[in-house]
Every structure is written in C-alpha cells, then in structure tokens.
Amino acid sequence: MTPPLLASPVPCxxxxxxxxxxxxxxxxxxxxxxxxxxxxxxxxxxxxxxxxAADVTSASAPSATGGSSSALDRAAAATPGPGSGWLWPVASPRSVLRPFDAPEHEYGAGHRGIDVGARPGTAVASAAAGVVTFAGPVAGRSVVTVDHGGGVVSSFDPVVPTVARGTAVSAGTVIGLLEAGEAMHCADGCLHVGVRVQGAYVDPLPFFAPPERSVLLPLGP
Known part of the structure; x- marks a missing residue:
C-alpha cells in the first residue's frame, strides 16, 4: 500500500x-x-x-600712513618752509617770471618749477651742496641735475654744463652757463628751476629767500 503523501512543508x-x-x-x-x-x-x-576669509574691502583699503600715498602727498609733507638756506642760482637782480603750477596728477599738465629771469650766458650756480647726477641734453635743451640727499633733487635748464656727472658741489658752485637760442622759452631769457622731493615736483620758492621782485607774465594764447 502506498504510504500517504505528506503535505508540502509550510515555511517555518x-x-x-x-x-x-x-x-x-x-x-x-x-x-x-x-x-x-x-x-x-x-x-x-x-x-x-x-x-x-578676510574682508576684501578692508584689506585693500589704503591707510592714512600706508604705502599707497602718492608721491605728491609725500612731497607736500616734506616741502620746507621759507628760510631753508638755499642760494639763488643766478645773481641779482632776480625776478620770477612764471610761478610753479602743480599738476593735478603725476602725469598731468602744469609748470613743474619756476622761471627766473636771466640773460643768456649768465653763470648758473648750485643752490645747495650735493652731487651732480646728470649733465647733458634732454628733449632739445641742456639740463643739470643735483642730488642734495634726503630725496631732494634740483634741476636747472637750459644750462650748458661746466660740471660732469658725479661732481660734488657746494652751494654757490658754478655748474654751467645759461643757454641761448631755441632752448630759451622766455622772450628775454630765463632759467627754469625745478625741485623734486621723493620723486615728485614741488614749488621751489619755499627753498629760497623771497626774490627781490616777482613779475608774473601772461602765458599767452
């Protein structure tokens, strides 16, 4: 007899x-x-x-005494007052024919010095002690530059130099003769005097005693 089949197991x-x-x-x-x-x-x-991250605005903003100050600001702060002891580069009588006209920025238009009345052939002297750093032609005129130390540099043109680069000079030492001809930019002759402090041009007048008289002529058309 066949055994009965068991039912499929139920999953446990x-x-x-x-x-x-x-x-x-x-x-x-x-x-x-x-x-x-x-x-x-x-x-x-x-x-x-x-x-x-640092604030970009505050990190890049220049401080009042930081290195971002322009050369014009540094020069203005360093410009001496009257009675600085410089000698006039030409003998009396002296007259300022055109004053200093500060440019609005480093490369702007202006008159970077003063024009002192003098006749061609007049002896030109160094205004203070220093060392000649340049003596030669620049843009069609002869220029003599003297470094006085402390970032102060004077320049004179048009001047035919009688000194060479590297010459040590004292106040009153003759450095050249006022040039004549096309280099002159004043009708009756004049010496252009420029002063730089820390690389920026400043008004030369405060370096000298007041001139005997100032004659300001119109610039013309």
Missing amino acids: ETPPWQRDAAPRRRVLRASAIVVVIVGSLVPAVSGTVPPV
Missing part, C-alpha cells in the same frame, strides 16, 4: 527574536550612514576651525 515562521533583531540592524546601519555623512560636513570639535 521566523522566530520572534529574529523578527525583533532585523529592524534593529537596519536602524543601526542607517544611523551609521547619517553619522558618516554629518561627520564629513562638520569640522571636528577638537580640530582647528578654518579661518574666515
């Missing part, structure tokens, strides 16, 4: 302890993932916090 039901463990494992895995993600975004408490 998951024991209660396994049913409880499975959800716990899923929760733990999810928690671990969250911790890893958050940990990669937030700096560790014990570590160094990355510095905040």
Whole structure:
C-alpha cells in the first residue's frame, strides 16, 4: 500500500527574536550612514576651525600712513618752509617770471618749477651742496641735475654744463652757463628751476629767500 503523501512543508515562521533583531540592524546601519555623512560636513570639535576669509574691502583699503600715498602727498609733507638756506642760482637782480603750477596728477599738465629771469650766458650756480647726477641734453635743451640727499633733487635748464656727472658741489658752485637760442622759452631769457622731493615736483620758492621782485607774465594764447 502506498504510504500517504505528506503535505508540502509550510515555511517555518521566523522566530520572534529574529523578527525583533532585523529592524534593529537596519536602524543601526542607517544611523551609521547619517553619522558618516554629518561627520564629513562638520569640522571636528577638537580640530582647528578654518579661518574666515578676510574682508576684501578692508584689506585693500589704503591707510592714512600706508604705502599707497602718492608721491605728491609725500612731497607736500616734506616741502620746507621759507628760510631753508638755499642760494639763488643766478645773481641779482632776480625776478620770477612764471610761478610753479602743480599738476593735478603725476602725469598731468602744469609748470613743474619756476622761471627766473636771466640773460643768456649768465653763470648758473648750485643752490645747495650735493652731487651732480646728470649733465647733458634732454628733449632739445641742456639740463643739470643735483642730488642734495634726503630725496631732494634740483634741476636747472637750459644750462650748458661746466660740471660732469658725479661732481660734488657746494652751494654757490658754478655748474654751467645759461643757454641761448631755441632752448630759451622766455622772450628775454630765463632759467627754469625745478625741485623734486621723493620723486615728485614741488614749488621751489619755499627753498629760497623771497626774490627781490616777482613779475608774473601772461602765458599767452
């Protein structure tokens, strides 16, 4: 007699302890993932916090005493007052035919010096002690430049030099003769005197005693 067929076995039901463990494992895995993600975004408490970027505006803004001050500002602060002891480069009588006209900026238009009345052939002397740093032609006229130290430089033109570069001079030392001809830019002859302080042109008049008289002529058309 054929033994009776047994019914297909019913899948075993998951024991209660396994049913409880499975959800716990899923929760733990999810928690671990969250911790890893958050940990990669937030700096560790014990570590160094990355510095905040500096304010670009405040970092680039020049200070009142910083290196961004223009050469014109530095020169204005360094310009001496009357009675600085400089000698006039030409003998009496002296007259200022055209005054200093400060440019609005370093390369702007203006008159970077003063024109002192003098006849061609007049001896031109150094206004103060220093060393000749240039003696030769510039843009069609002869120029003599003297470095007085401390960032102060004087220049004279049109002057045919009688000294060479590197010559040490004292106040009153003749450095050349006033040139004639096309180099003159005054009808009756004049000497152009320029002074630079820290590279910027300043008014030469405060370096000298007041001239005997000042004659300001119209610039013309």
